[in-house]
Amino acid sequence: MSFTPTDRPRRLRTDGIHPLVRETTVDAQDLIAPVFVDETTDERVPISSMPGHERVPVDEAAARVEEIQETGVEAVIVFGVPDTKDEVGSEAYAEDGVVQRGIREITANTDAYVIGDVCLCEYTDHGHCGVLEPHAHDDPTLTVKNDDTLELLADIAVSQAEAGADMVAPSSMTDGMVGAIRTALDDAGFEHIPIMSYAAKYESSFYGPFREAADGAPAFGDRRHYQMDPANRREAHREVALDAEEGADVLMVKPALPYLDIVRDVREQSDKPVAAYNVSGEYAMIHAAAEKGWLDLEATAYESLLSIKRAGADLILTYFAEDIAEQL
Numbered sequence: 001m002s003f004t005p006t007d008r009p010r011r012l013r014t015d016g017i018h019p020l021v022r023e024t025t026v027d028a029q030d031l032i033a034p035v036f037v038d039e040t041t042d043e044r045v046p047i048s049s050m051p052g053h054e055r056v057p058v059d060e061a062a063a064r065v066e067e068i069q070e071t072g073v074e075a076v077i078v079f080g081v082p083d084t085k086d087e088v089g090s091e092a093y094a095e096d097g098v099v100q101r102g103i104r105e106i107t108a109n110t111d112a113y114v115i116g117d118v119c120l121c122e123y124t125d126h127g128h129c130g131v132l133e134p135h136a137h138d139d140p141t142l143t144v145k146n147d148d149t150l151e152l153l154a155d156i157a158v159s160q161a162e163a164g165a166d167m168v169a170p171s172s173m174t175d176g177m178v179g180a181i182r183t184a185l186d187d188a189g190f191e192h193i194p195i196m197s198y199a200a201k202y203e204s205s206f207y208g209p210f211r212e213a214a215d216g217a218p219a220f221g222d223r224r225h226y227q228m229d230p231a232n233r234r235e236a237h238r239e240v241a242l243d244a245e246e247g248a249d250v251l252m253v254k255p256a257l258p259y260l261d262i263v264r265d266v267r268e269q270s271d272k273p274v275a276a277y278n279v280s281g282e283y284a285m286i287h288a289a290a291e292k293g294w295l296d297l298e299a300t301a302y303e304s305l306l307s308i309k310r311a312g313a314d315l316i317l318t319y320f321a322e323d324i325a326e327q328l
Helices: 009-013 058-069 098-109 146-163 177-187 205-214 234-246 257-269 280-291 297-311 321-327
Strands: 031-038 054-057 075-081 113-118 167-170 196-201 250-254 274-278 315-318
Touching: 031 058, 031 098, 031 321, 054 058, 058 075, 058 098, 058 321, 075 098, 098 113, 098 146, 113 146, 146 167, 146 177, 167 177, 177 234, 196 234, 196 257, 205 280, 234 250, 234 257, 250 257, 257 274, 257 297, 274 297, 280 297, 297 315, 297 321, 315 321
Parallel strands: 031 054, 031 075, 031 315, 075 113, 113 167, 167 196, 196 250, 250 274, 274 315
Antiparallel strands: none
């Protein structure tokens, strides 16, 4: 006698009911698109390792954001490529810095929601995310001097808020960065500006294409002393809890796909909105496989973002934002 199942999950997989019982969806409103504003060029410069993306001159920043908005994506995060760099990344917090000028251009000409990335690596001549230890080149202990860096990060955040940013996003993994920025914003009259903290940012191999895009690779050494060890899961709980206590409004995990367990942990740990950064390496590897004919680009990109949402992310920073939004 053959077995006849009584519990049949496939009953809910017919075309009519399939979308009605779908547990997870990705919407254009969930996505944040990165924008690279370049002070060193007067024309758009393609990013070879990130097909479909460009650095744009400051005076084209608004036009670039308008292109993004046409797909239904309303939020952007602005990264800058300055024309000069120095030891302390002073262009990152200059009133006329590239990101500050880009933010003014975007906010004056669009109604996009504008987020400023708060870090120093793109602006320092050594490519690290803060003020260096005196012996960092030869015998680093922690490479970056933590507390000396906090004041600079606070200055960056305030300068971006003054330029018109709707939100700031510290990404340096400096201890105390959220508290320092929250205090500085409040003291400057920007109590209303939220902070999206890169709360669990790992020292990942998936950042390579971004470092070309933003010209932010370290000139020596690596970032193991301030970004998290990819082997550590429990440490992320501590990092996230500290940022939440210091006043972070949104908690981010970076990268996304190799760290979906961390995204889920943060979702279960906190009632604050959770963001995940679908980073440049994740974007580039899907494109590379698609160019070989090994994967369907659009289907794989959508599935990857769906997995990030399913893991618990409310917001996704992704280089696929425009392509996915157009599909939706």
